[in-house]
Amino acid sequence: MKLTFHGGVEGVTGSCHHVEAAGLQFLVDCGMFQGGREADGRNRAPFAFKPRDIDFVLLTHAHIDHSGLLPRLAAEGFAGPIYATAATCDLLRVMLLDSAHIQEKEAQWRNEARNASRARASKPIYTARDAERALKQLRVVAYNETVQPHPALRCIYRDAGHILGSAIIEAWISEGGRTTKGVFSGDIGQPARPLVRDPTPVSEADFVLVESTYGNRLHRSMAATLAELEHAITDTLTRKQGNVIVPAFAVGRAQEMLYLLADLHRKGRLPPMKIYVDSPMAMQATQITLRHMAILDPDTAEVMNWARKQHNGMQVNFVQDVEESIALHQIKHGAIIISASGMCDAGRIKHHLRHNLGHRENTLLITGFQAAGTLGRRIVDGAKEVRLFGIPVPVRADVYTIGGLSAHADQGALLGWLGHFRRAPAHTFVVHGEAETAAMFAALVRDKLGWPDVVVPRTHAGVTI
Ligand SMILES: [Zn+2]
CATH class of the missing domain: 3.60.15.10 (Ribonuclease Z/Hydroxyacylglutathione hydrolase-like)
Known part of the structure; x- marks a missing residue:
């Protein structure tokens, strides 16, 4: 052989x-x-x-x-x-x-x-x-x-x-x-x-x-990761009154984030939230995930069923049309926007960064690997200003890198x-x-x-x- x-x-x-x-x-x-x-x-x-x-x-x-x-x-x-x-x-x-x-x-x-x-x-x-x-x-x-x-x-x-x-x-x-x-x-x-x-x-x-x-x-523990996630979101939505922007890979990370947000909210660890998943591919991947619940961790079904019934504290909106995506640019506070690409190089996330990165009340939540040379990596490495669509945008939002979700x-x-x-x-x-x-x-x-x-x-x- x-x-x-x-x-x-x-x-x-x-x-x-x-x-x-x-x-x-x-x-x-x-x-x-x-x-x-x-x-x-x-x-x-x-x-x-x-x-x-x-x-x-x-x-x-x-x-x-x-x-x-x-x-x-x-x-x-x-x-x-x-x-x-x-x-x-x-x-x-x-x-x-x-x-x-x-x-x-x-x-x-x-x-x-x-x-x-x-x-x-x-x-x-x-x-x-x-x-x-x-x-x-x-x-x-x-x-x-x-x-x-x-x-x-x-x-x-x-x-x-x-x-x-x-x-x-x-x-x-x-x-x-x-x-x-x-x-x-x-x-x-x-x-x-x-x-x-x-x-x-x-x-x-x-x-x-x-x-x-x-x-x-060795990865960071899940408990430390969740505590950091809780702090970043609560501080942004409650104290700073801003938005949380989450670049996420459409397959996998976007669904994990939805699960984690629902689970933390269910346990009383997060304030009321309006979540927008702004990626057609993430929406398709979420539908596929829900179809295959039987092969997932038993906890998943419990949390997802809870999330489906809950309508006041946590709203999840899947954004498909470009017009709806553009409308999100007008939101000044209270939104969690999960969008792709995960390394901020392409896709709708770039528009959300352009509208949110320049304001101190907002938060950029990095949840995945950022390869060298990508926009996401430059921001994680502390760039004070980035160019988006040829326009210089200052990085004034808080940037959190949530480890432990590998x-x-x-x-x-x-x-x-x-x-x-x-x-x-x-x-x-x-x-x-x-x-x-x-x-x-x-x-x-x-x-x-x-x-x-x-x-x-x-x-x-x-x-x-
Ligand atoms: Zn793989």
């Missing part, structure tokens, strides 16, 4: 692992590279395998850095099934089409900019039509049930507790009368987080791939998850981490767990197991 790492190593994006065994070829994830200047080139580079030779794809979850190149794979000849949980399939219908629209728009902008210089025309990485084609290849897999994509391969998807529908994949591969068990962690969630369940423990493997996004740090397990939780294995896997591959973090976490697994063969693979490196 041969395993080759084509992405999601030496970095956290572009996850793609290629397995060749028993005359079969399959991928675990086929993600886009994101961030940095070279991402576009890597997303356009020829695949290191022939797409038409891939028999099927096992998909861990819907995030674009794990799923985003599926439309290109299909456009280049991959015609097999893509196995994913029902919630992942629902999220992909929103996310892959959105990603395709972004690719098409970016190509259009580039072409408009290049027209003057008569440079070569820019093509989108893929189109909405390619995304539609890939979506037709989805096959739903239930958690904890055996699926057999081929007589030589049996899999079970377990809840990874990372985002709605996320999975750890256990795979039993039979070849030459021998069965090898591999575990693909996908992205693993932090235990005791809102909405999702805790990651499922796994007890056995011949080889394991484990993510290491935060293999070098969707990824921290060092302790990753070690805890690995600690459930009853014996050391023969091979451990530390993936999905920046080079230094992955190396540090690999050393920790060797030292703390005493596991013998723990390596950090390089891009396109292949190993025979």
